[in-house]
Amino acid sequence: MTRRTGAVLRAAARLGCAAAVLAVAIGLLPVALVAAIGVAVAWRQGWRPTRLYRAAAWCLPMVTVWLLATVLARHSLWPAADAARFAWLAIWRHGGYLAAAVQSGPAAIPLGLLVAGWAWSRRLASMAAGAGGRSPAAVVSFDARQWRHQVRAARARIAAPGAVPLLTARGDFVAGAVIRAVGHPQATLTRLPADRIRSHQIVIGGTGTGKSTLLLRLWAAFMAAGLARHAAGLAGPPLLVVLDCKGGADARRLADRTRRVLREAGARNVAVWPDAASLSLWDLPPGQLVSTLVDLVEHGTGGAAYYTDVMEAVVSLAVGAPAGPPASTANFLARLEPGWLETAYAGLPEQLLIVRSAARQLPDIALRYRAVFRRLGPGLDGPGDLDDADAWYCILEGTAEVAVAEAQARALVDLLASYVTAARRPTRQVLLAVDEFSAVARRLPIWQLFERARSLGLAVQISAQSWHGLAAREDDRYRLATTAEGGIWLLRTPYPEPVVALAGQHFAVDTTRQLTGWLRWARTGTSRLRQVPVADPELVRALDTGQAAYLYRGGVTFTQVKRLVAGPAALPAQTAARAEPVRVPTAAAAAAPAASPLPAVTAFLDEAFGSWP
C-alpha cells in the first residue's frame, strides 16, 4: 500500500465515522440538541462538568413520573423506550414539533445533559493536557476565555440580591462566589466552616485590591458567628480587636465603615481607639507591666544592654513598690525619682541599694519615659477595659510615626494577651486582626503570639501588602504562613510565589505536538506527567479588584468577594482629628458629670426626670 493510498483510507475512515455520528445525532435529535445546548451553556458560564451531571440527576424525579405515567396509561414501558420514534413520526406526519418535544423531553433532557457533561469533560481534559485545539497555543486562549466566563458568572452571582449571605443556616461563612477551584470542592459559593474564621489567617494584597472589603467581611462574619455561638450557650461573647497600623484619614474612614458593618452584624458597641475610647496600660499585672514598660522604650544591644538592665531594675522598683503598682502615667513618672523610691523602700536595704546604685541614671530614665508617654498620647492612660466593647478598632499612626505605632502595638497586644490569659468565665472568643502589619513588624514579634495563641482561644489575623510585609525576616514569614491553619487569602500581589508554593502542586498532563508544516500540527505526540502549582501564580498576579485566592490544605478557591453594605451613619470629617480619649460609658457613669463650678442642679433634675437606674 502506497503512502497516498493509506492517506485516502484514513480520510475515508474519518468521513465514515463523522457520518455515523451525524446519523446517530439526527436519529436522537432531541438528545443531541440538549447536549449541544448544555455544552454551550457550560462553555459560556465556565461551568465544570459536574454541574451538568448534577443537572441530569435533578431530572430523575421527572423521569420517574414520566415512566410511571406511561406504565399506568399503557400498561407497558415500551412506549417510553419508543419515544424517539414516535417523536419523529409526529414531526414527519403532522409537523407536530411541540408534541415531539413533549414526548421526547423526559428522556432527552437527562440523557442530553449526561452527554453534554461527558463531552465537556473530554474537551476540558484535552485542553488541560494540551492536546486539544488547532494549535498548542489554543490551550492558553481557551483557559483565559474560560477564566473570563467564570469571573462573569461569579460577578453575576454576587450581584443577585440575597444570593450570597454572610453566614449560611449552618453558620458557615460565605466569602463570595467561586470563580474557579482546584483541589477544593466545586461549589457555587466559597463557604468556610465557622471555626476556620476563628483560626489564624493571613491576608496578603496590595492597595486597591479589595483587601479592606475582604477583611470587613471576615470581621463581620466572626462577630455574627460569635454572637450566634454565644446565644446558643456554646461560648462567651466575641471580642474583635483590630490594629490598623497604617493610621491617617483612611484609617478613620475604615473605622467608621467597620463600626457600621459590625453593628449590622450584631455588635452592640464598637470602640475606636484612641479617638473615642481609651484603654489602661496600668491594668496589666505588675510583672507584665514591667516588661511592657521596658519594651516601650527602644533599646539596643552591646554596650546599651547595661543601660537596659538599669532601666529594667528601676522600672521593676517603681512598679513593684510596696504601695502597689502605678495607676496612671503621672503616677508612674512621679515614682522615677530617687526621693520617692527611697521613701517607698525605706526599711528594705536590698532595694534601697539598687535605688542608690541607679540614682545617676534615674533622671535619664524619667526623661525617656516622659518623652515616650508624651508621644504615645493619653490613649493608654485609661480609663477603659477591653470588656467595654464588643469590638475595638485601634488606629496606630504607623505611616506618620513608626516608633510610636510600634510601641502602641506592643502595649495593645500585651493588654490583649493579659486579658485573654486572665481567668474569665465565660471565655470570650477573641480575634486579633492586625492590618498593615509591616508598619509595626519590627518590634512586634507576632509569630510568638501566633504560635501560643490557639491554646488561649485567641485567633490572630495578619494582613500585609506583600509577602515581605509579613515579617522582617524570611524565617518569621514562613513561620507565620505555615501556622495559619485557617488558610491564606491572597489578593493581587506581584510576588505570590512563596505563598503559592505553600499550597503545593498537583499532577498535570503535558503533551507535545509535532510541527509538520506551516501552521500544521501533527495529531501524534507524546504526553508526560508533570507537577504544576495548585494556585497559578500568573492568575494571582492578574487578579482583579475584589477577587481573592483562598489557599487551604493543598487546594485553592478563586473567589469573587461579596462586598458588605453598611447602613448610613458616616462620621463627619472632624472626628478624624484626635479627640480626648473616653471610656465607653455605662448608664450609671453617664449620670455623673465631672466636677462643675456651676451650682448643683442634680436634686432638681432628679425630681423632674429621675436618674438612671
Place this chain on the structure above:
Amino acid sequence: MIPAVPGPAALSDQDSTALPFLADMYGLQVDQLAALLGLTSRQSRALVARWVSQKLAESGTLSPGPAWVWLTRAGLRAVGARYQTAAPALPRLAHLRAVVAVRLALESVSTYQNAGAHWRSERHLRARSGGRVGGRDHLPDAEVHWPDAPSPGPAPSWAGECWAIEAELTPKTVARTAAIMREVLTRTGDYGCPAAQARVPGAPPRHARVVYLCSPAALGTVARARDVIGSLGARVEIRPLPAGAYLASAR
C-alpha cells in the same frame, strides 16, 4: 364665605393656658393635653372638639395612640403667635411628643413654678431667627430661662441661668452630638442676633448648661460626646426621658 375669627373674649382660662402651650410646641397628643390641664380623657376630647368647631385647632390621628391637636392660623392669631401654620410633621411626631413630655415634667416641679422659670420653645427660637437658620446652625429643643429675682418664691441657686434643653430619642454619631454640645455651650448671642454676636470671644456663654434628656438607646452616644468635649462636659447634664415621652409602640 370668610370664616369668623374668634376674639380673645371667646377664650376660657383653659384656653389661655393650653393654646399658647400648643402654639409653642407645634402640636400635642390629647393625653398630654389632659396632663397639662388636669382633665380627664373625655374632658380633653370635648375641649379639642370645641376648638375644632371654633376653627382654632385641627385634630387628627397622625400616629398610634391618642389623636394629635394643633393650632390653625386663627388659633395662632388668637394667642398672638406669629408662627407659620402647619400640621405636625409626621417624621417629627416622636420627637415632638418627647419635648412636650420634658416640658410637662419640668413644669410639674414646684421649684420651676416658684422660680418663675420660662420655657422658650424651639418654634419660638426658629421664629426669632426669621428662618435664617441654615444647615450649619443648630437650635436646641428649648431654652429654660431662670429669672434672677422670681416673684413667687425663693430664688434657686442657679437663678439667672439660661439652660438649653435637648431631647434625644435616637442616637446621632458621637462627633455630631459633640459638635452640637460645643455649639450650644459656646454660643454667646441670642437666636436671631447678628452673626457677629453669635460667638463673641470672652463674652459669657448664653447657656450656662445643656440638659440632655435621653432614651436608653441614645444615652451611650450622648455620654461619650460629653466626654469628648473635655471641660465643657461639666456643663452637660444627662437624664432619662420621662416615662410618657415615647409614642405608642415607638419605644
